[in-house]
Amino acid sequence: MTSSHESSKRLLFPLVNALVFMMLFGVIGYYLLDLTRWLLAGMVTGLGIGLVVEFGLGLIGGWIYRRRVLLSALLEVVLVIAFVGPFAYFYMNTTPKQHTVCCIEGSGLGDAVEAVRIPVANGETLAGWYAPPVDGSGAVVMVLHGNGGDRTGSLAHARVLHEEGFGVLVYDQRASGESTGHQRSIGLYDQRDITPIIDWLAARPEVDEQRIGGVGLSLGAHILLGAAPDELRLKALWADGLGVNNGDDLPPSDSPSDVLINFISRQAYWMAEAYLDEQLIPCKQLIPQVAPRPLMLVAGGQDPFEGEFNRAYEPYLGEHGELWIIDNAGHTAGLRTEPELYPARMIDFFDKALRQ
Missing domain, CATH: 3.40.50.1820 (Alpha/Beta hydrolase fold, catalytic domain)
Incomplete structure (x- = not known):
């Protein structure tokens, strides 16, 4: 009984993480006019990361496990900046816009x-x-x-x-x-x-x-x-x-904000080249x-x-x-x-x- 209750409690973090990612990806889906698909992608991504963090770090235990929320938050920030944001940027600019x-x-x-x-x-x-x-x-x-x-x-x-x-x-x-x-x-x-x-x-x-x-x-x-x-x-x-x-066209980075913007831009260009199979x-x-x-x-x-x-x-x-x-x-x-x-x-x- 105790073991079952403990397992249920450990599912709380993955589920909350899934909800957070659904909200994050939902914003992207809203602007791409494809809300359902992006909500599902957010749920799967957030749940997957949550399960890996909760049960993977649970095997290690100790300080790392106790800091799992902080570590997963840092991981997700990196994921969003390095991949999700740049992907959404170029993907939004490659979807069809056909109309009369x-x-x-x-x-x-x-x-x-x-x-x-x-x-x-x-x-x-x-x-x-x-x-x-x-x-x-x-x-x-x-x-x-x-x-x-x-x-x-x-x-x-x-x-x-x-x-x-x-x-x-x-x-x-x-x-x-x-x-x-x-x-x-x-x-x-x-x-x-x-x-x-x-x-x-x-x-x-x-x-x-x-x-x-x-x-x-x-x-x-x-x-x-x-x-x-x-x-x-x-x-x-x-x-x-x-x-x-x-x-190569981006100006030099003179401030921390410039460094961040240029990094996201370079990631977006790199993903766009890979996705479109063309060189910019x-x-x-x-x-x-x-x-x-x-x-x-x-x-x-x-x-x-x-x-x-x-x-x-x-x-x-x-x-x-x-x-x-x-x-x-x-x-x-x-x-x-x-x-x-x-x-x-x-x-x-x-x-x-x-x-x-």
């Missing part, structure tokens, strides 16, 4: 705009809207949206360009909006799509293959930058909101390979990290690159905060690169 996108009539891209579906790498198809150039130059600019968005997030920039006569293409990245794909890839798989997209544009009679450029917003900037070294037909690149591609190339390595084509880096000065990241890239730009930090703008918010200067600089940039 509305509506072409409100795109503001003119009467000639058309809905298109472009076949790209790995048998996927990208859904988008294409408006041909109206100035006779044959110049077209692709405008790529940010992470988790769709083509509507590109429209403000596309309208500015189209109003000045450029052809524009906005599209949903793979596994986003109405495009096919079973997972997003933090831009890695999307880089392969730029060449088939340019092939599709070049086949249009009104498009000059030598006058194709790109605007990338946030993740879109990473996609274009990753594709540019091999796709030489991408003649000019406007990269707004570029962050870091991997641990540092922006510092990619930027010099855009030359001699023009490259504009635009950063929001109000973002706590964006200005620092992009200032670190400035030495790699060379004579054909330029950095513009918009002090009063947040992430990719320059067009909104500088409604006159931003369009003027962007139009001038593509005028010189594609129409002269």
Whole structure:
């Protein structure tokens, strides 16, 4: 009787630990819209660690067993920082975000705009809207949206360009909006799509293959930058909101909080590379390979990290690159905060690169 009662008492810690992990993993599941699965994962993980600690350390006994709660808490903190948090960070950015996108009539891209579906790498198809150039130059600019968005997030920039006569293409990245794909890839798989997209544009009679450029917003900037070294037909690149591609792009750690953030980030990049089976190339390595084509880096000065990241890239730009930090703008918010200067600089940039 006593032995049975003692065994029941020893189950208390594993059960409490399972509850703690269910709450922890439940937060992750809530944001990933997959609550049930993450609750179950938390329960199994917490219960497993609790049983190992309670009965494994119970065999040792003594001081170690009496400090089992403290030891397990330390173990779980390390587990969360080194694995759970980084995994949730990149996994959240690889789940599909497919949905209906509305509506072409409100795109503001003119009467000639058309809905298109472009076949790209790995048998996927990208859904988008294409408006041909109206100035006779044959110049077209692709405008790529940010992470988790769709083509509507590109429209403000596309309208500015189209109003000045450029052809524009906005599209949903793979596994986003109405495009096919079973997972997003933090831009890695999307880089392969730029060449088939340019092939599709070049086949249009009104498009000059030598006058194709790109605007990338946030993740879109990473996609274009990753594709540019091999796709030489991408003649000019406007990269707004570029962050870091991997641990080599991270700034030095000047404080304990920086050390923690950089460690979690490096873990996330490492897990992402293993999960996606692709290598993340540092922006510092990619930027010099855009030359001699023009490259504009635009950063929001109000973002706590964006200005620092992009200032670190400035030495790699060379004579054909330029950095513009918009002090009063947040992430990719320059067009909104500088409604006159931003369009003027962007139009001038593509005028010189594609129409002269």
